[in-house]
Amino acid sequence: xxxxxxxxxxxxxxxxxxxxxxxxxxxxxxxxxxxxxxxxxxxxxxxxxxxxxxxxxxxxxxxxxxxxxxxxxxxxxxxxxxxxxxxxxxxxxxxxxxxxxxxxxxxxxxxxxxxxxxxxxxxxxxxxxxxxxxxxxxxxxxxxxxxxxxxxxxxxxxxxxxxxxxxxxxxxxxxxxxxxxxxxxxxxxxxxxxxxxxxxxxxxxxxxxxxxxxxxxxxxxxxxxxxxxxxxxxxxxxxxxxxxxxxxxxxxxxxxxxxxxxxxxxxxxxxxxxxxxxxxxxxxxxxxxxxxxxxxxxxxxxxxxxxxxxxxxxxxxxxxxxxxxxxxxxxxxxxxxxxxxxxxxxxxxxxxxxxxxxxxxxxxxxxxxxxxxxxxxxxxxxxxxxxxxxxxxxxxxxxxxxxxxxxxxxxxxxxxxxxxxxxx
Amino acid sequence: xxxxxxxxxxxxxxxxxxxxxxxxxxxxxxxxxxxxxxxxxxxxxxxxxxxxxxxxxxxxxxxxxxxxxxxxxxxxxxxxxxxxxxxxxxxxxxxxxxxxxxxxxxxxxxxxxxxxxxxxxxxxxxxxxxxxxxxxxxxxxxxxxxxxxxxxxxxxxxxxxxxxxxxxxxxxxxxxxxxxxxxxxxxxxxxxxxxxxxxxxxxxxxxxxxxxxxxxxxxxxxxxxxxxxxxxxxxxxxxxxxxxxxxxxxxxxxxxxxxxxxxxxxxxxxxxxxxxxxxxxxxxxxxxxxxxxxxxxxxxxxxxxxxxxxxxxxxxxxxxxxxxxxxxxxxxxxxxxxxxxxxxxxxxxxxxxxxxxxxxxxxxxx
Numbered sequence: 024x025x026x027x028x029x030x031x032x033x034x035x036x037x038x039x040x041x042x043x044x045x046x047x048x049x050x051x052x053x054x055x056x057x058x059x060x061x062x063x064x065x066x067x068x069x070x071x072x073x074x075x076x077x078x079x080x081x082x083x084x085x086x087x088x089x090x091x092x093x094x095x096x097x098x099x100x101x102x103x104x105x106x107x108x109x110x111x112x113x114x115x116x117x118x119x120x121x122x123x124x125x126x127x128x129x130x131x132x133x134x135x136x137x138x139x140x141x142x143x144x145x146x147x148x149x150x151x152x153x154x155x156x157x158x159x160x161x162x163x164x165x166x167x168x169x170x171x172x173x174x175x176x177x178x179x180x181x182x183x184x185x186x187x188x189x190x191x192x193x194x195x196x197x198x199x200x201x202x203x204x205x206x207x208x209x210x211x212x213x214x215x216x217x218x219x220x221x222x223x224x225x226x227x228x229x230x231x232x233x234x235x236x237x238x239x240x241x242x243x244x245x246x247x248x249x250x251x252x253x254x255x256x257x258x259x260x261x262x263x264x265x266x267x268x269x270x271x272x273x274x275x276x277x278x279x280x281x282x283x284x285x286x287x288x289x290x291x292x293x294x295x296x297x298x299x300x301x302x303x304x305x306x307x308x309x310x311x312x313x314x315x316x317x318x319x320x321x322x323x324x325x326x327x328x329x330x331x332x333x334x335x336x337x338x339x340x341x342x343x344x345x346x347x348x349x350x351x352x353x354x355x356x357x358x359x360x361x362x363x364x365x366x367x368x369x370x371x372x373x374x375x376x377x378x379x380x381x382x383x384x385x386x387x388x389x390x391x392x393x394x395x396x397x398x399x400x401x402x403x404x405x406x407x408x409x410x411x412x413x414x415x416x417x418x419x420x421x422x423x424x425x426x427x428x429x430x431x432x433x434x435x436x437x438x439x440x441x442x443x444x445x446x447x
Numbered sequence: 448x449x450x451x452x453x454x455x456x457x458x459x460x461x462x463x464x465x466x467x468x469x470x471x472x473x474x475x476x477x478x479x480x481x482x483x484x485x486x487x488x489x490x491x492x493x494x495x496x497x498x499x500x501x502x503x504x505x506x507x508x509x510x511x512x513x514x515x516x517x518x519x520x521x522x523x524x525x526x527x528x529x530x531x532x533x534x535x536x537x538x539x540x541x542x543x544x545x546x547x548x549x550x551x552x553x554x555x556x557x558x559x560x561x562x563x564x565x566x567x568x569x570x571x572x573x574x575x576x577x578x579x580x581x582x583x584x585x586x587x588x589x590x591x592x593x594x595x596x597x598x599x600x601x602x603x604x605x606x607x608x609x610x611x612x613x614x615x616x617x618x619x620x621x622x623x624x625x626x627x628x629x630x631x632x633x634x635x636x637x638x639x640x641x642x643x644x645x646x647x648x649x650x651x652x653x654x655x656x657x658x659x660x661x662x663x664x665x666x667x668x669x670x671x672x673x674x675x676x677x678x679x680x681x682x683x684x685x686x687x688x689x690x691x692x693x694x695x696x697x698x699x700x701x702x703x704x705x706x707x708x709x710x711x712x713x714x715x716x717x718x719x720x721x722x723x724x725x726x727x728x729x730x731x732x733x734x735x736x737x738x739x740x741x742x743x744x745x746x747x748x749x750x751x752x753x754x755x756x757x758x759x760x761x762x763x764x765x766x767x768x769x770x771x772x773x774x775x776x777x778x779x780x781x782x783x784x785x786x787x788x789x790x791x792x793x794x795x796x797x798x799x800x801x802x803x804x805x806x807x808x809x810x811x812x813x
Contacts, residue, residue, distance in 0.1 A: 319532045320746035350658050352749060353758050353775040366760065368747050368775075372658060372672065375679065379747065400661025403783050407813075411495075426488040426812065435496050436771075 289316040294376055295324035301345050302326070302336060310336055317379065323368075325379040333365075333382040334392035340369060340378065341397050347373045351398035356389075356408040358437045363389045363414060384414070393419035411436040451477040456794075460489050464567045464798045467808025471785075471801075475794055483789035483797075485782065490812035498772040503529050503603055503739045506772065511597035513776060514810040516559050519545075519552035519588070520752040522601035524774070527682060528748045528759040529603045532741040540729035541605035542684045547618060547721050548591060548600060550714040554625065555584040556753035557707045557714075564704065564802040565636060568645050573636055580628055587617055603739050605732035619722045622715050629711060637708075646700040650788045650800035653698060660784040663777055664755025665710065666804060668694045669702035676751040687724070688717045700803035707805070710753075740767050747775075754778050754805060778810040 289295075299314050310332035317325045328336040340348045348369035357364045367380040384391050393416035394401040405416045406425035413434035416422055424431060432443035453476050460470040468489035474482040494513065498506045503525070510521035523545060530537065537545075562577030585595050590611055592600035600607055636642055652660075654670040667674060675692040677685040693709040695702035741763035749758035758775030781804050788800050 317745070319742065319744040321531060321748065323747070351661050352756065353747060353760065353773075355760065355773045357762055357771045357773075359762075366745075366747070368749075368758070372674065398661065399656075399659045400780055400783060403779060407779075426491040428488065435493060 289318065289322040291316055291322045291324050294378075298324060298326065298340075298346065298378060301343060302339060305343070306332065306335060306339060312383070320379070323377050323379050325381065327381045327383070330382060330384055330391070333380075334394070337367070337380060337394055338397055340380065346378075347371045348378060349373065351394065351400045352377075354394060354401050354404045354408070356412040356414045356436075358386065358412055360386070360438050362386050363412065365391055365408070365414065367394065389414040390417060391415075392417055393422075395419050410434070413437060453481065458797070460486070464802065465808075466563060466802075466806060467811075469806070469808050469811070471797075473789070473794075473797070478794045480789045480792050480794060480797065483786045485785055487782070487808075487811050490808050492813070494813055495772050495774070498769055500768060502767045503741065503769065506769075507601065508597065508599045510774075511594075511599055512809055513774065513813065514556075514752060514754065514757070514778065514807045515596055516807050517552045517556040517753045518596060518598050519548045519600065520750060520757060522598060523549055523683075524748065524750050524752075524757050524759045525772075526601045526603050527750060528746055528761050529739060529741050531748050532744065532746045532761065532763065533603075533735075533739070535604050535733050535735060537605055537683075537733055538730040540609075540726045541731045541733070543721050543725045544591070544606050544610060544731065545601060546683055546685070546688075547615075547718060547725075548588060548598070548606075550717050550721070551584050551588060551618070553714045553753045554711050554718075555581045555588075557711050558584075560707055560753070560805045561632070561704070564805070565642070567798045567802040568642065570636065570639075570642065573632070576628070576632070576635070580625060583621060583624075587614065587621070590614055590617075602732060602735075604735035605730070607732075609731045615722055615725055618718060622719050622722075625711070625715055629708065632708065637704075643701070645796075645799055646704060646803070648697075649700045649796050650792075650803055651697070651699045652784065652788065656784070656787075657698070660787075661780045662755070662784060663780065664751065664753065665703050665706040666755060666781050666784075668692065669706050670698040671696045676749060676756060680749070682748070682750055685717075688720045690714075690716045700799050703803045703805070738767050740765060741769065749775060752777055754807065754810070755781055774813065776810045776813060778806040778808075779813070782806050782811055 295314060295316055299311065302310060310329055311326055312329050313327040315325055317323050326336065340346050348371045350370040350372055351367065352370050353366070353368040355366055357366065362383045363386050365382050365384065369378050369380060370376070371378075382391060389412070391414060393405055395405060395416070396418060402419070402421070403425060405414075405419055406421075406423055408414045409416060409419075409422050410424040410426050410431075411434055423429065427435070433440050435442075453474055456473045456475055458471040458473060459465040460468040462469075465471070470486040470489070472484040472486060473480055492512070494509050497509060501509075506525055507522055510525050511518040513521050529535075558577040558581045562574035562581075565573040588598060588600075589595050591614060592598040592608060594600075652670065654672055657667050657670045657672065663674075671694050673692050673694050676682070678690075678692050690713045693706050693713060695705055741761060743763055743765040745760065745762040747758060747760040749756050751757075755777030756775065757777050760771070760773040760775070761769050762771040764770045785801065785804065789797060792800065
């Protein structure tokens, strides 16, 4: 078998691999989109694919080895590189310069393909890792293991495994690269020694870098994960056992501690009732969309005004004798993706009481009356909300982009914000 | 009558008396300011945007960089917001460490305010004295947290480090020393006639204006509003300490000067009691999950920073990062009244008025 044929075959194989990888990636993408339904299934498929890819690669390597009649059990990149170099040196002598030059071109192409394939594989791996996490989470949910720690531990375990696998793959890829580099050197060597050396050196560097990366990633993720793997497994097991025991207890003993969760009414409930009563008596029944005690926020009475009665409610809160909210502590907006929300925190120094006023506004046309005429302190914060979220406050005397400047494109705190760069 | 032409004067953004990168475009008619337009945003780092991709613990170092003269209260406000949402109980020892750290920070912040205010007015030596005492506090906080200014000391559920051996004793020794120095400060500056002429009746506003403009902290208390969140909406363990809320009635730079100096005295009182009550041992961090997830919902908490009311709003969707984070930054709100105060004032009073508000630009710009 001549070296020439060898090369041809190798190239073909490389090209085929690249294509297969690209195809796999495309498929992967499609599956990523619908990953939520078939996350677990996808994981299996990904695993199969990964296994298949690994097999294909192993087969390719085996073939190469067979043909070159070199028995090498070492799998490290460095060893492969050395062997490949030897091979290259031996084969190079047997080759004509013209032929080699022609092949160099082809080789470069095939190398590019390989590189692309490697890149694709890397992407695929990343996608697979993401899927694995999703699948792990989904599984956890199924099992109703609510504790966040457990979730994290399991996910971490999965990720660690995935990373270890990825690192192993990366190593294999690096080995393949090293071989390709050696082959390239082989073809170059006959033609232009200097150049070939330089190229080979560069390629070897790249391969080494790939290896280093693989090692680094293994260290950063997989390595650490491996170290903690045993621990994590043990912890997860212990927790699962504890959870099981708890469940058994719950099943055997009391039903649940649910009645205890029904907390006593908030001390601020009378205040909320008072505010709502006064507002509804004076402004009518339909000015408030909702009202509740926000138990997460120190039980602050919270009023959600309707869009069209927002200003009226705010004005009433300030000037009504019973309410008298003379101090505006905070006003800001939030992009909740379904709508925009303006949050106002008011305080009454007379009654020593707080109230939160909220209003939902249209996200695409975020416009709302300004509170600046009521509380002078709302001036700058409203400018800030306009600057960062694009909420227009009508009736504001000087609405301007207070932080970013007038020439800034977009409103950064909107969830759909894309940074604008002139050069991109 | 002398006819003068209106002139546009640009102050800053890099001017020593603006305490950071703050620009002021002033229209003057002779020596009288007819209009003042503050321009801010030079130090805007998008903390709130960055926070949307950070876990709660990761946000804490960013808060150090807002009000960098009182980073402890900033640390506290975000931890407090998350703790409020999660309903975490803080261990005793951690609470005392927090209070001591915050009160030391308050003293240090008021010292800078005092020193730089006088420096702006042309008295250079008080600045040196203020920084001498502040250095001692910074050294203590450094021993506690490992950093001089950007402490990153507090955590959701407690504090990061326990007090090193002998630290509490150092705080105890510092209290009488600082009291002594305060007497010296008054002897050095307070009775000085030049100083009094420069600040008395300068930058006056009424109680109603202060409330209407959302002023807080010393800028509010200088008008006679007895309001301190440590006293009126007690958080942490402030309800255990006996201290006064300092108020003045004048509402001018002179009153603000006094409020700050007397607040140092009140902080020392709190420190004194905290040192006495400090538990000999105990946990410094509550049992919190490794990955902190605020429950779904929203919360707004406010606490008393040296500059006023600092608040933190968190909207959470149950993930480990906040969906939306907003800081109510006192310097930002307090600065709004500046154009109103400067209008019609003498040009020479501009610096006295700005220095009296005591802003930190890192906080103004967020």
